[in-house]
Amino acid sequence: GRTFPKPPQTRVFTVANQKGGVGKTTTTVNLAAAMAFQGLSVLVVDIDPQGNASTALSIPHTQDVNSVYDVVIGGEPFSSIVQECPDIENLRCAPATIDLAGAEIELVSLVAREQRLKTALDAYLKEEAAAGRRVDYVFIDCPPSLGLLTVNAFVAASEVLIPIQCEYYALEGLSQLLNSIQLIQKHLNPELSISTILLTMYDRRTNLSAQVADDVRAHFPKQVLESTIPRSVRVSEAPSYGQTVITYDTNSSGALSYREAAEEIAERAVR
Ligand code: ADP
Numbered sequence: 001g002r003t004f005p006k007p008p009q010t011r012v013f014t015v016a017n018q019k020g021g022v023g024k025t026t027t028t029v030n031l032a033a034a035m036a037f038q039g040l041s042v043l044v045v046d047i048d049p050q051g052n053a054s055t056a057l058s059i060p061h062t063q064d065v066n067s068v069y070d071v072v073i074g075g076e077p078f079s080s081i082v083q084e085c086p087d088i089e090n091l092r093c094a095p096a097t098i099d100l101a102g103a104e105i106e107l108v109s110l111v112a113r114e115q116r117l118k119t120a121l122d123a124y125l126k127e128e129a130a131a132g133r134r135v136d137y138v139f140i141d142c143p144p145s146l147g148l149l150t151v152n153a154f155v156a157a158s159e160v161l162i163p164i165q166c167e168y169y170a171l172e173g174l175s176q177l178l179n180s181i182q183l184i185q186k187h188l189n190p191e192l193s194i195s196t197i198l199l200t201m202y203d204r205r206t207n208l209s210a211q212v213a214d215d216v217r218a219h220f221p222k223q224v225l226e227s228t229i230p231r232s233v234r235v236s237e238a239p240s241y242g243q244t245v246i247t248y249d250t251n252s253s254g255a256l257s258y259r260e261a262a263e264e265i266a267e268r269a270v271r
Protein backbone atom coordinates (compact mmCIF):
# COMPACT_ATOMS: atom_id res chain seq x y z
CA GLY A 1 0.00 0.00 0.00
CA ARG A 2 0.96 3.64 -0.20
CA THR A 3 2.43 5.46 2.73
CA PHE A 4 0.38 7.76 4.91
CA PRO A 5 1.22 11.46 4.78
CA LYS A 6 3.16 12.98 7.65
CA PRO A 7 1.18 15.57 9.59
CA PRO A 8 2.47 19.16 9.41
CA GLN A 9 3.09 18.97 13.16
CA THR A 10 2.83 16.40 15.92
CA ARG A 11 -0.79 15.39 16.51
CA VAL A 12 -1.64 14.43 20.06
CA PHE A 13 -4.79 12.36 20.51
CA THR A 14 -6.50 11.43 23.72
CA VAL A 15 -8.44 8.21 23.27
CA ALA A 16 -11.26 8.57 25.75
CA ASN A 17 -14.64 7.22 26.76
CA GLN A 18 -15.47 6.77 30.41
CA LYS A 19 -17.17 3.50 29.59
CA GLY A 20 -14.95 0.47 29.92
CA GLY A 21 -14.73 -2.16 27.22
CA VAL A 22 -15.61 0.06 24.27
CA GLY A 23 -12.29 -0.46 22.47
CA LYS A 24 -10.12 2.43 23.70
CA THR A 25 -7.02 0.33 24.21
CA THR A 26 -7.58 -1.83 21.14
CA THR A 27 -8.01 1.30 19.05
CA THR A 28 -4.94 2.99 20.55
CA VAL A 29 -2.52 0.15 19.91
CA ASN A 30 -3.84 -0.82 16.50
CA LEU A 31 -3.97 2.68 15.07
CA ALA A 32 -0.50 3.28 16.48
CA ALA A 33 0.84 0.07 14.94
CA ALA A 34 -0.82 0.73 11.58
CA MET A 35 0.74 4.19 11.44
CA ALA A 36 4.17 2.99 12.55
CA PHE A 37 4.18 0.39 9.76
CA GLN A 38 3.62 3.24 7.32
CA GLY A 39 6.82 4.86 8.50
CA LEU A 40 5.24 7.41 10.80
CA SER A 41 6.84 7.92 14.18
CA VAL A 42 4.33 7.07 16.90
CA LEU A 43 4.24 7.28 20.68
CA VAL A 44 1.64 5.51 22.80
CA VAL A 45 1.15 6.93 26.29
CA ASP A 46 -0.55 4.46 28.58
CA ILE A 47 -2.26 6.20 31.48
CA ASP A 48 -4.59 3.37 32.48
CA PRO A 49 -3.25 1.73 35.67
CA GLN A 50 -4.28 -1.62 34.16
CA GLY A 51 -1.55 -1.16 31.56
CA ASN A 52 -3.42 -2.99 28.82
CA ALA A 53 -1.88 -0.93 26.03
CA SER A 54 1.59 -1.63 27.44
CA THR A 55 0.77 -5.36 27.49
CA ALA A 56 -0.53 -5.36 23.91
CA LEU A 57 2.70 -3.72 22.78
CA SER A 58 4.91 -6.16 24.76
CA ILE A 59 6.26 -3.33 26.89
CA PRO A 60 7.39 -4.43 30.36
CA HIS A 61 5.32 -2.65 32.98
CA THR A 62 5.88 -4.38 36.29
CA GLN A 63 6.07 -2.11 39.31
CA ASP A 64 9.86 -1.72 39.12
CA VAL A 65 9.61 -0.23 35.63
CA ASN A 66 9.64 3.56 35.17
CA SER A 67 6.21 4.62 34.07
CA VAL A 68 3.82 7.50 33.58
CA TYR A 69 3.47 7.46 37.37
CA ASP A 70 7.09 8.62 37.77
CA VAL A 71 6.45 11.46 35.35
CA VAL A 72 3.10 12.67 36.63
CA ILE A 73 3.72 12.18 40.34
CA GLY A 74 7.52 11.94 40.59
CA GLY A 75 8.27 14.78 38.18
CA GLU A 76 10.75 12.62 36.25
CA PRO A 77 11.46 13.59 32.64
CA PHE A 78 9.31 11.88 30.07
CA SER A 79 12.40 10.56 28.25
CA SER A 80 13.24 8.41 31.29
CA ILE A 81 10.17 6.23 30.83
CA VAL A 82 9.85 5.80 27.07
CA GLN A 83 10.56 2.32 25.69
CA GLU A 84 10.93 1.16 22.11
CA CYS A 85 8.34 -1.39 21.09
CA PRO A 86 10.30 -4.63 20.54
CA ASP A 87 8.30 -5.84 17.52
CA ILE A 88 7.36 -2.65 15.71
CA GLU A 89 9.79 -0.12 14.35
CA ASN A 90 8.95 3.59 14.80
CA LEU A 91 6.70 2.79 17.73
CA ARG A 92 7.47 3.86 21.28
CA CYS A 93 5.48 3.52 24.45
CA ALA A 94 5.35 5.25 27.81
CA PRO A 95 4.05 2.40 29.96
CA ALA A 96 1.58 2.43 32.81
CA THR A 97 2.23 0.60 36.05
CA ILE A 98 -0.27 -0.30 38.71
CA ASP A 99 0.95 2.54 40.98
CA LEU A 100 -0.99 4.86 38.68
CA ALA A 101 -4.10 3.62 40.46
CA GLY A 102 -3.06 5.79 43.41
CA ALA A 103 -2.18 8.76 41.23
CA GLU A 104 -5.77 9.99 41.06
CA ILE A 105 -5.60 10.68 44.80
CA GLU A 106 -1.97 11.78 44.91
CA LEU A 107 -2.51 14.32 42.13
CA VAL A 108 -5.14 16.21 44.12
CA SER A 109 -2.59 17.86 46.38
CA LEU A 110 0.07 18.56 43.74
CA VAL A 111 0.70 21.93 42.09
CA ALA A 112 -0.56 22.26 38.52
CA ARG A 113 -2.23 18.94 38.93
CA GLU A 114 -4.04 19.12 35.58
CA GLN A 115 -0.96 20.10 33.55
CA ARG A 116 1.62 17.60 34.72
CA LEU A 117 1.39 15.25 31.79
CA LYS A 118 1.30 18.08 29.26
CA THR A 119 4.36 19.83 30.67
CA ALA A 120 6.43 16.65 30.58
CA LEU A 121 5.16 15.43 27.22
CA ASP A 122 5.62 18.80 25.49
CA ALA A 123 9.21 19.02 26.72
CA TYR A 124 9.90 15.50 25.42
CA LEU A 125 8.32 16.18 22.03
CA LYS A 126 10.40 19.34 21.70
CA GLU A 127 13.65 17.52 22.58
CA GLU A 128 12.91 14.73 20.15
CA ALA A 129 12.09 17.14 17.34
CA ALA A 130 15.31 19.07 18.04
CA ALA A 131 17.25 15.80 17.84
CA GLY A 132 15.74 15.03 14.43
CA ARG A 133 13.34 12.42 15.79
CA ARG A 134 10.04 14.23 15.49
CA VAL A 135 7.08 12.24 16.74
CA ASP A 136 4.22 12.35 14.22
CA TYR A 137 1.44 10.89 16.34
CA VAL A 138 0.83 10.51 20.05
CA PHE A 139 -2.06 8.39 21.31
CA ILE A 140 -2.91 8.59 25.00
CA ASP A 141 -4.88 5.57 26.19
CA CYS A 142 -7.19 6.61 29.04
CA PRO A 143 -8.68 4.69 31.94
CA PRO A 144 -12.47 4.25 31.98
CA SER A 145 -13.15 7.30 34.13
CA LEU A 146 -13.15 11.07 33.92
CA GLY A 147 -10.79 11.55 36.85
CA LEU A 148 -7.62 13.61 37.06
CA LEU A 149 -5.58 11.24 34.90
CA THR A 150 -8.04 11.64 32.04
CA VAL A 151 -8.11 15.39 32.67
CA ASN A 152 -4.31 15.37 32.32
CA ALA A 153 -4.73 13.61 28.98
CA PHE A 154 -7.31 16.16 27.77
CA VAL A 155 -4.97 18.98 28.73
CA ALA A 156 -1.99 17.35 26.98
CA ALA A 157 -3.83 16.67 23.72
CA SER A 158 -5.19 18.76 20.89
CA GLU A 159 -7.61 16.12 19.64
CA VAL A 160 -9.98 13.66 21.24
CA LEU A 161 -10.70 10.33 19.61
CA ILE A 162 -13.81 8.66 20.99
CA PRO A 163 -14.30 4.97 20.28
CA ILE A 164 -17.97 4.06 20.41
CA GLN A 165 -19.12 0.50 20.67
CA CYS A 166 -21.99 -0.31 18.33
CA GLU A 167 -24.47 -1.42 20.98
CA TYR A 168 -27.73 -0.21 22.39
CA TYR A 169 -26.42 2.05 25.15
CA ALA A 170 -23.71 3.62 22.99
CA LEU A 171 -24.97 7.19 23.13
CA GLU A 172 -25.95 7.00 26.76
CA GLY A 173 -23.18 8.37 28.93
CA LEU A 174 -21.72 10.20 25.98
CA SER A 175 -23.25 13.47 27.20
CA GLN A 176 -21.20 13.19 30.39
CA LEU A 177 -18.06 12.84 28.29
CA LEU A 178 -19.03 15.78 26.10
CA ASN A 179 -19.75 17.94 29.16
CA SER A 180 -16.36 17.13 30.61
CA ILE A 181 -14.65 18.00 27.35
CA GLN A 182 -16.55 21.30 27.22
CA LEU A 183 -15.35 22.16 30.71
CA ILE A 184 -11.79 21.35 29.71
CA GLN A 185 -12.11 23.54 26.62
CA LYS A 186 -13.46 26.40 28.68
CA HIS A 187 -11.05 26.29 31.59
CA LEU A 188 -7.94 24.32 30.73
CA ASN A 189 -7.38 23.68 27.04
CA PRO A 190 -9.17 25.84 24.47
CA GLU A 191 -7.28 24.05 21.66
CA LEU A 192 -8.94 20.72 22.34
CA SER A 193 -11.36 19.40 19.74
CA ILE A 194 -13.30 16.19 19.31
CA SER A 195 -11.87 15.44 15.90
CA THR A 196 -12.50 11.74 15.53
CA ILE A 197 -15.10 9.15 16.41
CA LEU A 198 -14.55 5.50 15.58
CA LEU A 199 -17.32 2.92 15.59
CA THR A 200 -16.00 -0.30 17.08
CA MET A 201 -17.20 -3.89 17.43
CA TYR A 202 -19.54 -3.43 14.50
CA ASP A 203 -21.59 -6.54 13.79
CA ARG A 204 -22.81 -6.68 10.20
CA ARG A 205 -25.33 -9.38 11.03
CA THR A 206 -27.41 -7.19 13.34
CA ASN A 207 -29.66 -4.27 12.52
CA LEU A 208 -28.71 -2.85 15.87
CA SER A 209 -25.13 -2.10 14.86
CA ALA A 210 -26.34 -0.34 11.72
CA GLN A 211 -28.89 1.67 13.73
CA VAL A 212 -26.35 2.75 16.31
CA ALA A 213 -23.91 3.68 13.55
CA ASP A 214 -26.57 5.79 11.79
CA ASP A 215 -27.46 7.50 15.06
CA VAL A 216 -23.88 8.39 15.87
CA ARG A 217 -23.25 9.61 12.32
CA ALA A 218 -26.35 11.81 12.50
CA HIS A 219 -25.07 13.41 15.72
CA PHE A 220 -21.45 13.77 14.61
CA PRO A 221 -21.41 13.91 10.81
CA LYS A 222 -17.92 15.39 10.55
CA GLN A 223 -16.18 13.38 13.22
CA VAL A 224 -17.20 9.79 12.55
CA LEU A 225 -14.70 7.92 10.38
CA GLU A 226 -16.08 6.08 7.37
CA SER A 227 -14.19 2.96 8.40
CA THR A 228 -15.81 0.91 11.14
CA ILE A 229 -14.11 -1.83 13.12
CA PRO A 230 -15.85 -5.20 12.91
CA ARG A 231 -16.26 -7.46 15.89
CA SER A 232 -13.59 -10.07 15.33
CA VAL A 233 -12.08 -12.83 17.41
CA ARG A 234 -8.62 -12.13 15.97
CA VAL A 235 -8.74 -8.59 17.38
CA SER A 236 -9.52 -9.87 20.86
CA GLU A 237 -6.92 -12.67 20.73
CA ALA A 238 -3.97 -10.49 19.74
CA PRO A 239 -3.25 -8.87 23.16
CA SER A 240 -2.81 -12.22 24.91
CA TYR A 241 0.19 -12.75 22.61
CA GLY A 242 1.54 -9.29 23.40
CA GLN A 243 0.60 -8.22 19.91
CA THR A 244 -1.61 -5.88 17.95
CA VAL A 245 -3.87 -7.46 15.35
CA ILE A 246 -1.75 -5.67 12.75
CA THR A 247 1.15 -8.01 13.58
CA TYR A 248 -0.84 -10.99 14.88
CA ASP A 249 -2.99 -11.50 11.79
CA THR A 250 -2.15 -8.83 9.29
CA ASN A 251 -4.65 -9.93 6.65
CA SER A 252 -7.61 -10.24 9.01
CA SER A 253 -10.64 -7.98 8.72
CA GLY A 254 -9.69 -6.31 12.01
CA ALA A 255 -6.19 -5.46 10.82
CA LEU A 256 -7.51 -4.21 7.51
CA SER A 257 -10.13 -1.95 9.09
CA TYR A 258 -7.68 -0.49 11.62
CA ARG A 259 -5.30 0.27 8.74
CA GLU A 260 -8.13 1.99 6.89
CA ALA A 261 -9.11 4.00 9.95
CA ALA A 262 -5.47 5.01 10.47
CA GLU A 263 -5.20 6.12 6.86
CA GLU A 264 -8.36 8.20 7.15
CA ILE A 265 -6.99 9.92 10.23
CA ALA A 266 -3.67 10.58 8.51
CA GLU A 267 -5.37 11.89 5.38
CA ARG A 268 -7.62 14.21 7.39
CA ALA A 269 -4.58 15.89 8.91
CA VAL A 270 -3.39 17.27 5.61
CA ARG A 271 -6.72 18.27 4.12
P1 ADP B 1 -11.35 -0.36 26.70
O1 ADP B 1 -9.91 0.00 26.60
O2 ADP B 1 -12.27 0.73 26.24
O3 ADP B 1 -11.73 -0.84 28.07
P2 ADP B 1 -10.65 -2.66 25.11
O4 ADP B 1 -9.95 -2.12 23.92
O5 ADP B 1 -9.79 -3.24 26.18
O6 ADP B 1 -11.64 -1.58 25.70
O7 ADP B 1 -11.70 -3.73 24.58
C1 ADP B 1 -12.52 -4.42 25.50
C2 ADP B 1 -12.55 -5.90 25.15
O8 ADP B 1 -13.14 -6.07 23.88
C3 ADP B 1 -11.18 -6.51 25.08
O9 ADP B 1 -11.24 -7.83 25.54
C4 ADP B 1 -10.85 -6.48 23.59
O10 ADP B 1 -9.96 -7.51 23.22
C5 ADP B 1 -12.23 -6.71 22.99
N1 ADP B 1 -12.35 -6.06 21.69
C6 ADP B 1 -12.04 -4.78 21.37
N2 ADP B 1 -12.29 -4.52 20.07
C7 ADP B 1 -12.78 -5.67 19.55
C8 ADP B 1 -13.24 -6.08 18.25
N3 ADP B 1 -13.23 -5.23 17.22
N4 ADP B 1 -13.66 -7.34 18.09
C9 ADP B 1 -13.66 -8.21 19.13
N5 ADP B 1 -13.26 -7.90 20.36
C10 ADP B 1 -12.82 -6.66 20.59
Ligand code: MG
Pocket residue numbers: 024025026048052142143
Ligand atom coordinates in the same frame (compact mmCIF):
# COMPACT_ATOMS: atom_id res chain seq x y z
MG1 MG C 1 -8.45 0.13 28.08
